[in-house]
Amino acid sequence: MAMNAPMQPNYPRGYPQAAPQRSPATPRRGPAGPAGPVPPQMMPMHHPQQGMQQGMPNPQYMPAPAPGAPPPQQPRPMPPVNEAMLRRSRKPTDKTIPEGVEEVVIGDGVEQYKNLRELEKRLDAAMVRKRLDIQDSISRTVKRYRTLRIWISNTVEDQPWQKAREQNGHMSIPGSGRYKVKIEGRLLDDDSDPTVADEDSEVEDEEVEGEKKDGDDGQTEEKKKSKPRRPLPRFSHFFKSITIDFDKTNSARPEDLNSITWSKPQLPPNQNTLPPNADFDSLSFTRASQENLNITISLVRDETPERYKLSKELADVLDVTEDTRSGVVMGIWDYIRAMGLQGNQEKREVRCDEKLKAIFGREQMFFPQIPEALSAHMSPLDPIKLPYTIRVDQDFHNNPTPTIYDIRVAYDDPLRQKMIALTSNPQHIAALRQISVLDDQLALIIQAITHSKARHSFFTAMSKDPATFIRRWLNSQRRDLETILGEATRGGGEDGSGPEFRRGGDRSVWTTPVAREAVRYMLAKPEAAAAAAGVTR
Template sequence: MPVQMPQQAVNAPYMPAQRGMPHPNDAALRRSRKPTDKNIPDGIEDVVIGEGVDQYKSLRDLEKRLDAATVRKRLDIQDSISKTVKKYRTMRIWITNTVESQSWQSAGSNPGSGRYNVRIEGRLLDDHSDPTVPEDEEESGDAAGDDAMDQDKDDEDAKKADSKKQPQRFSHFFKNITIDFDKPANAIPDEVKPVTWSKPQLSPNATSSPPSAEFDSIQFSRASQENLNVTIGLVRDETPERYKLSKELAEVLDVEEETRSGIVLGIWDYIRAMELQEDEEKRQVRCDHRLRSIFGREQMFFPQIPEMIGPHTSPMEPIKLPYTIRVDEDFHKDPTPTIYDIQVAVEDPLRQKMMALTQNPQYTSGLRQIASLDDQVALIVQALTHSRARHSFYTALSKDPATFLKRWVNSQRRDLETILGDAAAAGGNGNGNEFRRGGADSAWDTPVAREAVRYLLAKPEASGAR
């Protein structure tokens, strides 16, 4: 017995809606029938009163120039964005430590219970803030001459407001932070165990970093009653990543650190400057003594360069900052922080403005409005074309009605005979000399005649007669 396959039930209210949905080809057919020509047809200026046609043509020329300039500027902006130009700013890092329960702080403290607390804080110099200066001193220092420095304060407030809009915190510039201890002979393993922090990986759908990845300072505390030497390692977090170049590659590019795209562009500029391309095959490159020291060959194809620069690049070494954790009494009578200035890569602020221009929703809505106006103009031009055709028809009819109607009727009859392939149906007798003659060059040996025969055989009465 055959097994009947189960059929999925279709919701009854959904069937009429599905039946009324337009076919996908209908939209394409409507688009193909939509008029697109916005040029005024020839001869309109002879029948239109005024200078409207000339003004419309001048506006069309202006529109073309504006469109060309807009497209060129957008391409320039997109090209600038793709280059990802980086700028470098100075970040100041303060390293300080405090102590508690040391033997010199309290006579009744337990031996070996002393601890220290280390704080590492980094900020860009443009923040105009120094964590080592108390807030009271800053306020007292600013109290003098308030009237003369109101404008400066307003500028600083504006800069601070801008920095709050787009904060770039200390952890933003690094993906790993490690504190390595120098291990003395009598050190306890737990007291000199390295301290590490790694930036958490963002999920593909995440819109912002987690709170653990955004901070301005990092702290750690341990037990110790002796001074300790540590090395703070900072691994940069840059996109795109920079690499350290070999001596041979650095000699060609004249830089010691560069991204992969920058390396390829630099080699390409060097090849063009030294005219090392072959005349017939531009992708073929002749290697001079500098390129031979990098690639080890006399000739090579340019598309092979990105693969062959790998041995000449290495990851950037982390930034290493030495520091001594002081727990003695002499130092903490007047503690001073250890300060380092390092260079960090930041995004060009102009790039963010250009990104805002390319992603502006008003631009998309403006394009839709312009497209709607273009459709209306095309419809008006189509109406003018039809009006011009009617005007020409009636003008020729008014000059010589008899000759015009005779010529027009003959033209319509020939068109009808060609379409139907039946001279009798169009009012003719079909007994002309051109229809009597047969052979290879006759009227019957033409694509029109073959199409007419197929049309005639496809009629219901013809199929019934067969």
């Protein structure tokens, strides 16, 4: 061996050699260099603070890319292992009885279990369908309209015309007159509204179906009185805010003319009941004044879904002046279909007629663009304004009469509240959790049955021909060991091309429960899950 031959150091994996630089994408050609001891002066130093992982190249030892070659890709970090997902993946989920169990089990338990599984599937389908129907009914419930009567009145105290009298041991101070305004609202029992259900209809139907007996009138009256009435929404439920504005006067103090505003608090998504301070039928306020004042009470509606005021062009098409956003879109769609304005080839294309041109300002448009284009023709409803004069004079208070207003308000169907309570029933959630626990226990039992059936099949096959069975079993174990060690040949081992492993279809060994369970256990390991995640990326 010539002494002047260059010595090729055997660098560890991941480090470049002293040979000329080459692109990382270029495969290595030719036989590997001679293996030999590495000189100490050429060994790369490993520092414990560099945090090198086995098989990961150190950035400071990476070779420079060749001219024109793409930059080397940085290794992707391994995703963190989710312990909860691993636990769920290890849990068995199969609840199907393996085939052939009924042949080795005494009785008809397997047949009854299969019948129960079919019944469970039909019951689950019916429950899901009914819940979807309820959800659809909740979103499509038609609003009812009831009459809300509002009474506005005021009282006075310590006015100049009132006689001075002793109150609590001291005399009233002349000229310190005050007033107190009360605003009260309640829903009326509107018998003329056909959408309002009669709460006493059940009692009346019983009287019509059967003959009236002597003395039944008193019992019927007692039933009507004892029957609990359905709670109605209170005054504060119908409005987002209530504002009281005062007209300016020269004699009143500026602080007594400031506006008064009440706003409804925002509720969490899963809460439907208002707090006690926002659930009321009446509100009142008091201030100082010795002369009559004009006020305006502004009520901003609180409706779900919210209604909007439509522009004149949009109102001419829909023939309504107020509607919800979904109602407007559905009305436009009905108008397009009624007038035959859809495109011949592209059904989403709309040919605008004169009325639609006035709304959208174009000859044609696609229907998905219509909801956004309609926003310019929809504005919030104007607040309800109720004028009232605060009277402090003696003539009015000799015989005071309140000011009464009747307004129509949207009222949710009582059945809708019951359906919402049904869908959000906490007992249903608890029942689902209990069913999930029972399903987990059932899956464990089915897994134990599957393993018992596999052992039964194992020993049954061995008892029929022990020699042949043991030979085939040892060959199978040897093939598995060769596959794990990476020593298996292309055919899969000595007997890897046997008929049982070459055969596919539903009756092959690759579709047996044992094979599926083995694959599930292999994927449940953290290393296999991380490798699968890297492959999917």
